[in-house]
Amino acid sequence: MTKNAEMIMNIINASYDHLTAEQIYFQLKNETVKISMATVYNSLSYLCENGLVRKVPMDGFADRYDRVKRHDHLVCKRCGKLMDISLRDMTASLQKEVKVPILSYDLKISCICDECSKEERRN
Amino acid sequence: MTKNAEMIMNIINASYDHLTAEQIYFQLKNETVKISMATVYNSLSYLCENGLVRKVPMDGFADRYDRVKRHDHLVCKRCGKLMDISLRDMTASLQKEVKVPILSYDLKISCICDECSKEERRN
DNA sequence: TGTTAAATTTAGAATTATTCTAAATCAAAT
């Protein structure tokens, strides 16, 4: 693992936001680290492939990167906000229904977040 | 609903594949329908917004479009193949865990499909 | 230490799915 990849992993693990590649790039720039977008992407690929960070594809928006500790996501259909939610691990019960071995699963629950639903009531 | 949107909805409902916008476009072309990609995208947006078809974002690949009848998906991590699977509807039990109203959810189970796992054994 | 080789990083071009734009066509209603 390169020094850059390690720094990026640390940023992701220290953040409670779900950062995009670009946000990670600018955070490093702020810390006056000399790095390019290509290296950010290279490092993120390496980290994902090795199960050290989790990529969260965002349907129309830039991918976000997340810590690996198992949890699920709530996505606001209005503003796109991504929120963590900890439901119990369903791997075992899903495996009963699926013949091939399950590697992981991704559960995204679609909702309207509090802010957006206030906004809607206002209009 | 325009005639084009209706044709596109019918194609999606008649297909057991998960078609991309481009595949839909070429299928219409084959049936000698005069249509452009822009219209395919316009129609698909309309159909999605009105809950008549379901968009399945594909992490790195073109979005696929699917019938709306509730079901879940199995995705091969190796080749990207998308397969249908019918698990019971979890909305009610998820709703107990989530404060805001759940609009829908998207469950993607990641696996290595039979072909790919044969392939792997061969190598 | 100096030299070579390998790994990593880089800038910028390329790619690709999708959206946007503004004109053209079509449909419908008076």
Place this chain on the structure above:
DNA sequence: ATTTGATTTAGAATAATTCTAAATTTAACA
């Protein structure tokens, strides 16, 4: 027939990501 509005269109624009080939850094060891 004429105007109005909706729909469709070609092609340009966008934006995230990947690719490429050169440059730089690191490591190995003569």
